[in-house]
Amino acid sequence: MFPTAFPFALDAARAASRHRPPKSLAPGGSGGVASLLVGTPGPLMEMGQSAAVYGADGGVSSDQRTLSEPRGNRHMTTQTPRSWVGIDDSADLRVMANLLRMPDNTTHTKRDDRPEESRRALLSRTFDEDAELYDRARPGYPPELYDDLAQLAGAGPGGRVLEVGCGTGQATVPLAGRGCRITAVEAGPNMAKVARRNLAGVTAVEVVTAEFEAWPLPEEPFDAVVSATAFHWIDPMVRMAKAADALRPGGALAVVRSQHVMGGTEEFFVEVQRCYERFDPETRPGLRPPAAADIDGSDHAKEVERSGRFGPTVFRRYEQDLTYTTSEYLEVLGTYSGHRALPDAARSGLLGSIAGLIDGRYGGRVTKRYLIELGVSHRW
Numbered sequence: 181m182f183p184t185a186f187p188f189a190l191d192a193a194r195a196a197s198r199h200r201p202p203k204s205l206a207p208g209g210s211g212g213v214a215s216l217l218v219g220t221p222g223p224l225m226e227m228g229q230s231a232a233v234y235g236a237d238g239g240v241s242s243d244q245r246t247l248s249e250p251r252g253n254r255h256m257t258t259q260t261p262r263s264w265v266g267i268d269d270s271a272d273l274r275v276m277a278n279l280l281r282m283p284d285n286t287t288h289t290k291r292d293d294r295p296e297e298s299r300r301a302l303l304s305r306t307f308d309e310d311a312e313l314y315d316r317a318r319p320g321y322p323p324e325l326y327d328d329l330a331q332l333a334g335a336g337p338g339g340r341v342l343e344v345g346c347g348t349g350q351a352t353v354p355l356a357g358r359g360c361r362i363t364a365v366e367a368g369p370n371m372a373k374v375a376r377r378n379l380a381g382v383t384a385v386e387v388v389t390a391e392f393e394a395w396p397l398p399e400e401p402f403d404a405v406v407s408a409t410a411f412h413w414i415d416p417m418v419r420m421a422k423a424a425d426a427l428r429p430g431g432a433l434a435v436v437r438s439q440h441v442m443g444g445t446e447e448f449f450v451e452v453q454r455c456y457e458r459f460d461p462e463t464r465p466g467l468r469p470p471a472a473a474d475i476d477g478s479d480h481a482k483e484v485e486r487s488g489r490f491g492p493t494v495f496r497r498y499e500q501d502l503t504y505t506t507s508e509y510l511e512v513l514g515t516y517s518g519h520r521a522l523p524d525a526a527r528s529g530l531l532g533s534i535a536g537l538i539d540g541r542y543g544g545r546v547t548k549r550y551l552i553e554l555g556v557s558h559r560w
């Protein structure tokens with residue numbers, strides 16, 4: 181069994197001084213790229229939904245590749261075509277844990293990036309509390325995503341891109357490196373400041389500190405609106421219409437979402453639920469991450485369709501395993517809004533207990549599997 185009370189001992193000095201080492205890819209991940217076109221029935225969509233086709237996408241390879249985006253301290257090793265990103269940050273712990281519940285016979289799993297509307301605005305501000313931590317701990321996205329953004333959404337060389345919720349530039353820097361002209365709108369002043377630092381000297385990018393909902397759209401329309409792990413934080417009453425208004429006819433809305441899925445150090449992610457159960461008593465027992473194939477992306481396609489402003493949504497999916505040391509894992513947890521919003525004592529207890537589990541039973545390293553989903557919809 182895992183230890184009970186571990187004093188929270190994140191080594192702040194070490195965390196502050198260290199540069200994040202390369203993330204190593206664990207062998208044997210079940211990665212792959214798939215495309216999903218709303219229009220024909222398929223296994224990833226809910227019954228009754230208009231339809232979907234789920235199929236293998238070509239170009240699968242498993243070569244080790246080094247991603248070296250112009251990101252300062254960021255240097256990662258990845259295995260294509262998999263991709264990565266942390267578990268999405270939106271849900272509070274209880275909601276997140278409950279959504280991860282995955283009965284064996286369930287084929288359509290709810291996502292963990294659906295913030296409760298009553299807490300959306302509040303939680304969306306938590307990232308700005310420690311922009312440096314976010315910048316240090318959050319991984320970027322895989323090269324294949326940017327290839328697809330260029331090909332499917334026109335977010336390639338010379339493309340005029342509006343990025344919504346750029347954070348500290350996780351997607352902005354690579355997009356700029358690929359020749360996009362970007363206006364990035366970021367609500368958090370600290371996040372925006374770090375983004376500007378990461379983009380220093382890049383003249384084709386402007387980072388604006390503003391809430392997207394209130395930001396006046398410029399007259400010249402964009403070729404693409406891109407939002408990476410951020411669109412769900414925007415007011416659902418505003419986001420689709422405003423994104424459409426920002427685009428030229430035929431321009432693309434590209435929404436990137438991420439989910440933690442089963443894989444990597446699977447036993448750890450089953451066992452760690454005990455920590456959540458202990459420090460968040462409302463966590464239901466027996467939760468575990470869903471299989472990637474059971475993640476349902478239809479909510480986004482439906483929202484796009486309901487807006488009446490876009491054509492069908494085309495999806496691309498990427499998976500990647502990332503290995504974390506104990507301190508790295510605690511840092512990335514510390515960037516999730518749900519963890520940040522916990523009372524201090526519960527958060528400290530939770531993180532200490534998780535640290536004890538990783539150190540005590542998993543040799544100080546765990547591997548987490550992420551599913552990244554890109555949805556591209558073209559404005560009528």
Ligand SMILES: C[S@@+](CC[C@H](N)C(=O)[O-])C[C@H]1O[C@@H](n2cnc3c(N)ncnc32)[C@H](O)[C@@H]1O
Pocket residue numbers: 269304305307308318344345346347348349350351365366367368371390391392393407408409410413414415
């Ligand atoms: C989870 S972070 C994603 C950051 C980055 N795009 C990434 O891929 O890691 C969500 C970002 O959206 C920003 N955000 C939240 N609500 C926003 C709003 N209404 N307008 C603009 N940005 C917002 C947050 O401040 C935060 O930086």
